[in-house]
Amino acid sequence: MSLFSPRAATRKKPSTSPLRQRVGAEVAARLDANPAAERAAIQGAQVYYHPDFLDAATCDRLIAMIDAHRRPSTLLSDRNDQGFRTSDSCDMDRWSPDVQPIDEGIAALLGIDPLHGETMQGQRYAPGQQFRAHHDYFHESESYWQRMLQEGGQRTWTAMIYLNDVAEGGATWFPQAGIKVAPRRGMMLAWNNMKPDGSPNELTIHEGMPVVEGVKYIVTKWFREERWIK
C-alpha cells in the first residue's frame, strides 16, 4: 500500500498560528483569573459567561440606538442563503460617547487591544427571526479570505452581550459543544473561535435560535488576530 494519498495531499488544512495560539491562552488565563467570569463546563472549546456585564440603563441605551439605526442583516459568505440570517443589525459607532466606554470595556475584560476589534454590531430579532448555524471565524476557502488578510486577518474571540431577557426562544446554541444559552439582560458570552494551536475550532459552530415570543437585542464584538484599525 502506498503511503501517498492524493486526497490528503490536496485537502488544505486550515493554518495554525503562534499569534492566535498566544491570544487564546492569554485571554483564557485572564478570564480564569476574573471572579466575575465563569468558564462553561465543556470540553474542546473555551466559552465564558459574565453575568451583569452591563447594567440595565446601559442596555436600554444600546437598544434605543439599535432601533434607530437597524437595517436587514447581511452575510459575508459566498452562498446566497435566504433565511439564514433574518435579523436586523447595525454598526455601533465606536467613537460615540455612549459606545466607546463599552467597546473599550469589552476589550479590557478580554485583555485584547481595542484596535483589534471590529466595529461592534447591534442585532435585533423579532419573533421567527434567527441566525442559523455558523462559525464566526473566516473560512480560508472562501473568496473573502484574501481581503480579510488585509483587514486584520482571522477572527479570534467573540464577545456577545444580551441586552434584554426574551420571553421565549432566542437562545444561542452550540450544537457540537453542547450548550444552549438563554438571553439574560446584561450577560456577556465570550468564546475563542480558535483551537489551542490557533487553527479554527469547528466545535464553536453556533446558532441564534428563532425568537418565539418577545424581541431579542444583542451586541456582538469580533476580534481579529491583528489590528483591524490600522
Ligand SMILES: O=C(O)CCC(=O)C(=O)O
Ligand atoms: O444571536 C445569537 O445568539 C448569536 C449571534 C451570533 O452568532 C453572531 O452575532 O455572530
Ligand SMILES: [Fe+2]
Ligand atoms: Fe456568530
